[in-house]
Amino acid sequence: MCGIVGLHLRKPDLYPRLGALLAGMLCEMEDRGADSAGIAVYGDPTWSPAGRGAISLIAVGASTDEVARALAAELGVDVSVQARGTTYLVNAGVDSEELLAAARKAYPKVLVGGFGSDLAVLKGVGRPTALAEAWGLAGAQGWQGVGHTRMATESAVTAGGAHPYAVGPDQCLVHNGSFSNHATVRRELIAAGVEFDSQNDTEVAARFVAHQLAAGKEVDVALKELCTTFDGFYTLLVSHRDSFAVVRDAIACKPAVIAETDDWVAMASEFRALAHLPGIEAARIWEPEPEVIYHWTRAEVSA
Numbered sequence: 284m285c286g287i288v289g290l291h292l293r294k295p296d297l298y299p300r301l302g303a304l305l306a307g308m309l310c311e312m313e314d315r316g317a318d319s320a321g322i323a324v325y326g327d328p329t330w331s332p333a334g335r336g337a338i339s340l341i342a343v344g345a346s347t348d349e350v351a352r353a354l355a356a357e358l359g360v361d362v363s364v365q366a367r368g369t370t371y372l373v374n375a376g377v378d379s380e381e382l383l384a385a386a387r388k389a390y391p392k393v394l395v396g397g398f399g400s401d402l403a404v405l406k407g408v409g410r411p412t413a414l415a416e417a418w419g420l421a422g423a424q425g426w427q428g429v430g431h432t433r434m435a436t437e438s439a440v441t442a443g444g445a446h447p448y449a450v451g452p453d454q455c456l457v458h459n460g461s462f463s464n465h466a467t468v469r470r471e472l473i474a475a476g477v478e479f480d481s482q483n484d485t486e487v488a489a490r491f492v493a494h495q496l497a498a499g500k501e502v503d504v505a506l507k508e509l510c511t512t513f514d515g516f517y518t519l520l521v522s523h524r525d526s527f528a529v530v531r532d533a534i535a536c537k538p539a540v541i542a543e544t545d546d547w548v549a550m551a552s553e554f555r556a557l558a559h560l561p562g563i564e565a566a567r568i569w570e571p572e573p574e575v576i577y578h579w580t581r582a583e584v585s586a
């Protein structure tokens with residue numbers, strides 16, 4: 284099991300409702316994975332304010348004030364830190380990669396949930412409904428959100444084993460399934476200089492995609508490459524600040540449903556997670572085909 288949900292909003296009028304809609308989707312998938320959960324939200328004005336770099340730090344082991352002071356001392360600018368459950372959402376008027384480097388220097392062992400110009404990633408161990416409540420997810424805003432409820436198959440139940448894996452700037456990946464050759468691909472990536480945070484199979488796919496994107500490939504090309512490189516079972520939802528993509532393995536035994544209207548595109552492991560979305564009665568709804576890359580971008584939305 285494991286539950287995946289994602290919502291890509293096309294209509295700005297809906298942005299204030301993103302968190303409430305995503306919370307409903309995530310909590311509906313609690314029985315597919317109740318050991319841990321995570322979310323990624325793009326565009327919340329307080330979690331990742333426009334024009335500032337943002338990072339998420341998990342279980343830092345210092346107070347928010349201490350973290351703000353330590354990072355401000357590294358960067359020489361004001362740093363804002365807010366706690367949501369065990370995740371600290373940090374932002375500053377610098378590029379997110381600069382903020383990330385400062386965080387790694389000040390807290391070398393810290394778990395980084397994600398980073399980017401518009402991204403907030405929150406993860407934790409526990410029941411998804413309790414985590415969503417602790418994060419205040421229902422109050423979040425933005426143009427895109429992703430969620431995952433985990434039933435661990437490949438690594439320990441820890442925050443580091445929870446999805447999303449958000450290992451490249453403004454990128455995020457969630458997975459239902461298990462890869463059978465992840466150890467081999469991990470060794471190849473390590474040989475290419477890639478570093479890992481966990482033993483999880485999904486992290487290997489996220490690092491693989493980030494490596495492809497960093498080499499200049501487009502998301503759909505990177506996902507085609509993923510299909511030819513990885514063995515095993517997967518339904519994946521891969522997002523970037525401007526895109527939203529879904530792909531399944533050749534057997535497609537892990538469930539997935541996509542729904543689309545003029546106002547939004549949504550994806551979930553099961554339809555019941557989509558049933559409350561506004562306008563669902565008139566949505567085009569289908570099951571994604573094996574090894575077909577379904578990909579939407581914000582450029583198309585504003586075109």
Ligand SMILES: NC(=O)CC[C@H](N)C(=O)O
Pocket residue numbers: 284285433434435436437438444458459460461462483484485
């Ligand atoms: N149940 C699942 O789909 C698990 C996903 C992934 N293999 C993990 O352990 O995190």
